[in-house]
Amino acid sequence: MARPPRLILADQAHHVIQRGNNRQVIVQSDADRQQFMDMLRDSAATHKVAIHAYVLMDNHLHLLATPADAQGISRLMQSLGRRYVGWYNFKYQRTGTLWEGRFRASLIESEAYFMACLRYIELNPARAGICSRPEDFKWSSCAAHLGQRSDTTLSDHALFWSLGNTPFEREHAYRAFLEQGVSEDERKRLTESVLKGAPLCSAVFLKELTPQALESMQPKPRGRPRGTVKKFKKIDSDPI
Template identity: 50%
Template sequence: MARLPRLTLADQPHHVIQRGNNRQAIFVDNADREMLLGLLGENAQRLGIALHAYVLMDNHFHLLATPSTAHALPQWMQAIGRRYVRYFNQRHGRTGTLWEGRYRSTLIQADRYLLNCMAYMDQNPVRAGIAAEAGDYPWSSHAHYAGQRHDKLLTPHSLYWTLGNTPFAREAAYAELVRAGVPAAEQAALTEATLHGWAAGDPEFLNSLQKATERRVLKARPGRPSAARKSLP
């Protein structure tokens, strides 16, 4: 079966996952992590991408970003991937691939999923057992939104500003959102959509989205497609 093109649209937030080949480590030390963050920021500015959130794990990373054009996100990931692999191989005396194939991504409905997607990302180190709390892990955007440090790489999404009328109120509300956790069903929905490249949203959003692209936004139903099927259920 031919591989579907990625679903990437301008001015919509996208959740991205890139994994190491065979689950191998993609960072050896903090210098590697700093290099990747530098590449993220440098190329986001060049290509017109707003980076809302990130978390760097040992063998994969997550990003949440809004591209200003339909081509910006794949160009961003290609530029980062090539530069980082070249750097990593030279620095650590290795050859060959570093990534587990193509990056995975999904377009998400902001008002339904964006803040929970950020919390889901922040909780990765806790779920992995390498941090007791999200705020204990230094290689994510959590500290910025919880008021622990300023991260110049980040562009907060407008939904973050709705959490409170003052910086303190927003930071406290966001920290509580992360502490409360993301429901298991929503975690599963975000993971499934990202790994398979389908959009994440409610039926009304998905129907509207389908009108903006020829690429399917959801997995096709079993059986032969109907020519009369004009919209999603």
């Protein structure tokens, strides 16, 4: 069965989601959440991935991020997975996977969908009924974007800065944008694109992608590429 395509490009924003296996929790306490965020920040710096927004829920993670190269997000998520799962398994005396397969990612056309994706991510806790105001959820980037705390995990995108010439103007404009909420059509489009690994962009934007990038969107078959399977001399023997 072919693996679904996943297109990741350097210097482009991407919506990333990683879920717990069978929707199980990936954090059980604030100590777990702090450890996860510390490892996320360190891994993002190491692999040169700018984090524009995040929310760490009990059983999944959302990121809005831009890698400096096409391998950055994969390396970030692999590093984070290895480090955190090892730490988590040791702490809770468990074994095995924590994640629901590989992470999902969707290329985001910044001009058209970046701010909508930012709002979608930061409204996640309020939409889930965890808090009444999204900035009250500690494990999200929302409070930082509203000027209520600093956050060294974040690297704000130029589109967020374009909301105003001063921090006060940006915070005021972003609060008004948050208060508009996420429409059902917008929610469905953002959710389906990331779960399917499909780029969220216009036809014009797709046409401007390099041929190599478009080729990478084609499903890859499982197993070895053709011609790489070694041939062995047949030896007659009884089955074990």
